[in-house]
Amino acid sequence: TADVETPEGRVFAPPSARRIARELGVDIAAVSGSGPGGRITETDVREHAEATASVEPEPT
Amino acid sequence: MVVGDISTGTDVLVIGAGPGGYVAAIRAAQHGLDTTLVERDAYGGVCLNYGCIPSKALITGAGLAHEAGNAEHMGIHADPAVDMEGLGGWKDDVVDQLTGGVEKLCKANGVNLVEGEASFADENTVRVAHGGDGQGSESIEFEHAIVATGSQPIELPGFDFTDEEVWTSRDALAADTIPDRLVVVGAGYIGMELATVFAKLGTDVTVVEMLDDALPMYESDVARVVRKRAKDLGIEFQFGEGASEWQESPDGGIQVVTETEDGVESTYAADKVLVAVGRRPVTEGVGLEAAGIETDDNGFIEVDDRMRTNRDHVFAIGDVAGEPMLAHVASHEGIVASEVIAGEPAAMDAQAVPAAVFTDPEVATVGMTEAEAEEEGFEPVVGEMPFRASGRALTADHTDGFVRIVADEETGLVLGGQIVGPEASELIAEVSLAVEMGATLEDVGSTIHTHPTLAEAVMEAAENAQGQAIHTLNR
Amino acid sequence: MVVGDISTGTDVLVIGAGPGGYVAAIRAAQHGLDTTLVERDAYGGVCLNYGCIPSKALITGAGLAHEAGNAEHMGIHADPAVDMEGLGGWKDDVVDQLTGGVEKLCKANGVNLVEGEASFADENTVRVAHGGDGQGSESIEFEHAIVATGSQPIELPGFDFTDEEVWTSRDALAADTIPDRLVVVGAGYIGMELATVFAKLGTDVTVVEMLDDALPMYESDVARVVRKRAKDLGIEFQFGEGASEWQESPDGGIQVVTETEDGVESTYAADKVLVAVGRRPVTEGVGLEAAGIETDDNGFIEVDDRMRTNRDHVFAIGDVAGEPMLAHVASHEGIVASEVIAGEPAAMDAQAVPAAVFTDPEVATVGMTEAEAEEEGFEPVVGEMPFRASGRALTADHTDGFVRIVADEETGLVLGGQIVGPEASELIAEVSLAVEMGATLEDVGSTIHTHPTLAEAVMEAAENAQGQAIHTLNR
């Protein structure tokens, strides 16, 4: 999979969630956080990955 | 014995065994990669041999002697004498233990150690010239390379580093006598740390700085605390002056000549002059061109967030890869590079890069200042706790300074912190974790902190930002 | 002047101005509640006047003198003399500054301060007896009350606290001469902290402890580090012995008699005997019955997670509300009680209650030990970093001890930490935040930590638990 770029600005998510985002190919800047102050949790990342995977077209 | 030109191969070749290179090599080996680490001088690099470690050892020794000699108000009467050879010998022991440890750790993790100077021959080969007469050289082919060649002091026109009277930080750290008079050129962190060491050892220290404050890279209220204390220690500051040259003086010492922007000259008598005006990357002789690796205008190797150079299979980390030139940044980048080579989803995405200055008192910062937060488009809220209101600071007899926490007003998310005061370098760790985790002011403020500790000031600052501090008045 | 029995009313009445009570009062006032704080003795309670603060001041002074006197290996030659009146005077200044600060903070936040002894008259009234001759008393009606009357030392049969030769911790902290010989009964944290102070000041110290180790409430490898260092300082331990009585000795000193479980007697010569065998709640004279408030078998006031007693409008916090009897717990509980009274959704739900012992080296713990994690049903994984592998510890010349991190193996979530070593009390703050935030080993291990700091050992321990430490060998 292609590398996901590290976002330029501030990201509010623990290091572990940020790594999982890279592992799943998720652009963490596009994930909306459910934690206090909008902090992104690991679950948010996984849910975002599932949601976007289901709308992506099947590879041909 | 003449060793001929032998040729070997390796998965990961690391050039330079400083805190960037040795950490990268160990992590690569931990991932099962065949790893070779080439070092031309000393394991541990600048940091362990001529930087972080010897400087902190001298800071401890000078600090202890000075503190014990100035504790009459506590009923402690001592008149400590420091013998510089003894202090230097202990410092050397500390360095030897740590550099020996680095060598052992590399071997225990299966890193191949090669002594010599490495230079790229082409994009998949380095030649290593072994030191000494007729030691020959060898070629090593690699799949991936990590350049970790570090940095060296910037020379100042008029001050030749080969002159005995002109000190680099390395010379200052190796001093076996305490000079009577010292001029320090540059009030950055290296200059200020060493100025403090020698002032505490009894040297008359004059600091010459072109800008208008000590530690000019820090906020002025942070720098002020350090400058005030330095003055109390007898350090004289000459701001707005640049050092232009030095001369021998009839009295046997030297004179350092400075000039203001307007051309006004002054001279300061000294025995030595320490030049600490910055550091530049080490790239000469590394053969970057042979591998096709590009540098930026300041000579640093350009890298992306995976620590890759413009050649995908060659990485650069640490001081040679640019600011901030700090040991822990080098190590972290080394880990990222090796993880990326091992196929792990690593990246240099740290939200929090702490930095510390081991002056008296210490300074430590992480993340954004209030001004930086504004620039980034946040509406920052700030909380502070002065150490003079801290029970622990009072009982430790070190009450200068404060903790400041910067957060986003709307969400309460912690953006950064600035600490000047006792143990600032340790206290910043909690703020760093808060920034990395995306913690809020409430998270920090409602975590129970042990009493009496300096760390309570971090909690209090977070409470203060929320208008509910107990031990300071809220704004 | 005789003040008659006047009667006033208040929203929140707080009894006792220790770190529980004064913090509760300030927070209640911050919420706009009319708040009255009654104290019979000294603002700041045991902690500021006779506990945390004076003990830490003496630890600093004795530590500095001892360290400076034992630094020949660093080239520092000093022979410090400590005059105990000078040290005590400085300590008193520190206490005065802090207790004065407490009074000022209370007033600045609008807390009504009342000096006198409070006793419940009924469930909505206390009577406050003012000290001194004919000072009279007053009645105060309240909506809510917070009992924060603290604790006092447990007396040991055979050792009368009114005898001059028998010291409580308060007497030890007020000593104006350094005894030649001291027997300390009890190797808990108060006994060990004071044993260390006096040993460093030159006293021959013998510690008598019924159990078989110093700091017996800690894991044995943690306690061992402190015990070993204490022995190096010349402290003698007599484990498995209980003190039964003391006698005057013909030589002018005293003899402390001890007995093993099997009835074997020993005697130890001394000048003073410090009894530090625990503390019990202060409830006599508080009139708990008049308000219908119940205590448990050990005399502590029973509370729920909102710090409410069995009477919904009466709260109890701090030492009087049970273990752990620590100043920061008292303060935190005080905040919870006042927030609950103010209608906020607060509760005593801390996942992490840190505790520190200011021995040499320090001990600090938070959350679960490995054994506790197992009991709770976790499969714990543990990581460690010894300070002898830490560059900062070496340069600070304090290398005893280690950092241990306990986490859940499956999820990596940090469950607790145990630190014994330099600045342990400060380092635990980061671990506490990690536990409170639900951080994982990866979160802690990949947060950049400043080099060289002791806090790096926390990161290394987290890395070690994941099998990827750089500076220690992984298991």
Ligand SMILES: Cc1cc2nc3c(=O)[nH]c(=O)nc-3n(C[C@H](O)[C@H](O)[C@H](O)COP(=O)(O)OP(=O)(O)OC[C@H]3O[C@@H](n4cnc5c(N)ncnc54)[C@H](O)[C@@H]3O)c2cc1C
């Ligand atoms: C006085 C002083 C105090 C400092 N204090 C601190 C501090 O407290 N905290 C902090 O974070 N930072 C501190 N620093 C900065 C810190 O030392 C550097 O950031 C750090 O050493 C950078 O690590 P590195 O691995 O990039 O390079 P270096 O440590 O510079 O190591 C590079 C290594 O590469 C070797 N090398 C170079 N070229 C070749 C070649 N062609 N072939 C083989 N080997 C080669 C060199 O011999 C050297 O050993 C201090 C620096 C100084 C000078």
Ligand SMILES: Cc1cc2nc3c(=O)[nH]c(=O)nc-3n(C[C@H](O)[C@H](O)[C@H](O)COP(=O)(O)OP(=O)(O)OC[C@H]3O[C@@H](n4cnc5c(N)ncnc54)[C@H](O)[C@@H]3O)c2cc1C
């Ligand atoms: C030597 C020593 C060292 C210690 N070191 C530490 C340490 O380093 N860290 C730590 O966390 N803890 C330490 N402690 C424990 C700490 O002092 C207590 O946990 C803390 O003081 C408890 O606070 P509190 O507010 O519950 O009660 P206290 O501090 O005991 O305060 C209670 C107050 O209530 C007043 N009072 C009692 N009854 C009445 C009444 N009827 N009317 C009016 N006023 C009344 C008392 O005069 C007192 O001022 C130490 C204790 C000792 C003895």
